Amino acid sequence: MRCAEIVTDRISPDGLLRLVEDGGEGAVVLFGGRVRGRNEGRAVRVLHYEAYEAMAADILAAIGAEAIERCGATQVAVRHRAGDVHPGEWSLLVAVAAPRRAAGFAAARYVVEQVKGRLPVWKREVYEDGTSRWLDGVDPGVRSADEVPMRTYDEGGA
Amino acid sequence: MRQVETGIPIRLLLFGPFREMAGRGEMEISVPPGSRVRDLVDQLRSAPPLDALPAAVAVAVNRRFAPPDRDLAAGDEVALVPPVAGG
Numbered sequence: 001m002r003c004a005e006i007v008t009d010r011i012s013p014d015g016l017l018r019l020v021e022d023g024g025e026g027a028v029v030l031f032g033g034r035v036r037g038r039n040e041g042r043a044v045r046v047l048h049y050e051a052y053e054a055m056a057a058d059i060l061a062a063i064g065a066e067a068i069e070r071c072g073a074t075q076v077a078v079r080h081r082a083g084d085v086h087p088g089e090w091s092l093l094v095a096v097a098a099p100r101r102a103a104g105f106a107a108a109r110y111v112v113e114q115v116k117g118r119l120p121v122w123k124r125e126v127y128e129d130g131t132s133r134w135l136d137g138v139d140p141g142v143r144s145a146d147e148v149p150m151r152t153y154d155e156g157g158a
Numbered sequence: 159m160r161q162v163e164t165g166i167p168i169r170l171l172l173f174g175p176f177r178e179m180a181g182r183g184e185m186e187i188s189v190p191p192g193s194r195v196r197d198l199v200d201q202l203r204s205a206p207p208l209d210a211l212p213a214a215v216a217v218a219v220n221r222r223f224a225p226p227d228r229d230l231a232a233g234d235e236v237a238l239v240p241p242v243a244g245g
Binding site for chain 2: 050052056091092115117134135137
């Protein structure tokens with residue numbers, strides 16, 4: 001685990017890639033989630049992320065360790081934004097290094113799905129007309145990591 | 159006042175829509191000895207400002223998700239966790 005952070009500053013793919021690329025592994029996978037400029041037909045001004053930061057940092061570190069253990073990745077680095085994030089900015093970045101691409105893709109996807117299923121983070125979407133609403137979330141329940149479903153690619157979220 | 163003196167002090171954290179429901183993000187509360195997570199949720203749902211709380215709310219105790227039958231201890235940090243929306 002190279003990095004598992006909840007941060008209020010902007011995050012960059014280059015910064016995260018540098019954390020995992022020094023081991024000489026053959027595959028590096030980067031996932032970036034960005035705030036949409038439009039969501040469900042409405043113009044978005046800003047997405048406000050609220051986090052239970054101490055717990056979220058613990059869970060992020062656990063997710064990264066699980067991705068190494070379960071998927072065969074060698075290194076994982078993940079950063080998640082908190083606070084106000086504007087359209088086009090990165091909200092979630094996941095970088096994975098692995099010996100082969102299959103392990104790299106699997107680990108990157110594992111981290112993203114687990115973040116969406118378990119991380120204690122909430123987001124309030126603020127629109128250009130000044131209105132806002134909490135976006136629907138998923139029940140984290142009291143589940144083991146095995147019970148967080150792998151969702152299909154066309155479902156909502158980053 | 160007797161119940162307050164003999165109760166278990168809990169630090170309650172609220173986030174997102176639950177924080178807005180309560181009008182604050184943190185509360186110091188007291189629960190009767192022997193209380194479990196489900197008892198705390200029932201207590202909170204019995205009166206404003208959290209009477210609209212879902213019965214099946216997810217709860218974390220000391221930063222880990224906890225089942226309804228988890229015993230509560232003095233000084234526990236208990237968080238009510240709305241449906242999560244990371245990413």
